[in-house]
Amino acid sequence: MKKPQNTVKLTEQSKLAINGIGPVDLGMTVAEASTAAGVQLVSLGSKPSAVCSEYKPASGLNGVRFMVTKGKIARIDIDSKAIATVSGAKIGDTESRTKSLYSGQLQVSRLPNSTKGKYLTFVPKTERDKNLRLMFETDGQTVRRIRVGKLPEVGFIEGCLDVRPD
Helix, strand or coil: CCCCCCCCCCCCCCCEECCEECCEECCCCHHHHHHHHCCCEEECCCCCCCCEEEEEECCCCCCEEEEEECCEEEEEEECCCCCEECCCCECCCEHHHHHHHCCCCEEEEECCCCCCCEEEEECCCCCCCCCEEEEEEECCCEEEEEEEEECCHHHCCCHHHHCCCC
C-alpha cells in the first residue's frame, strides 16, 4: 500500500514509533522511504547487497540508519540524542525513566558480552504489530542506542553481519 505524496520531511522532530520513524514506515522500499522522508536515502556501503544493506539520509539528519533486507526497510537504528520515541524516551535517558514511560511493558534481558548492559524491549500486544519490537540498549544505567524493527532483524546484534542469505 503506497502512501500519498507527503510534504513532511524526516527531521530530528520526527518521532520513533513501533512501525517506523516520522513519515518512514517499516516495510517501505528505499525509493518509497526517500519520497516520504523528502530526502534521498543513500547506502552506507559502496555497493548495496540484495541480501542486506544499510542506508542513511543523504543530508540533514545524522544518527539514523535503515537496515534493508529483501528490498524493504526491516529495522531502524537511532544513535541521535535528539530523536525521541512517541512516548518521549531517548538516548541519554536513565533505565528507570525509560521503564516509567513504558510502565511495566518492557522485557529486560542481558546485553550479550556485557556484565552490566541490558536490552529493554517493548513487545506490542496488538495482532498487527506482534512481529515488531522497540529495543533500548543500555550500559546498565543509561540508554545508549535505540532500534525498532521486524523480527528477526531487530534482534541482530551485528546488524547486516547477522543476516544469512536464503
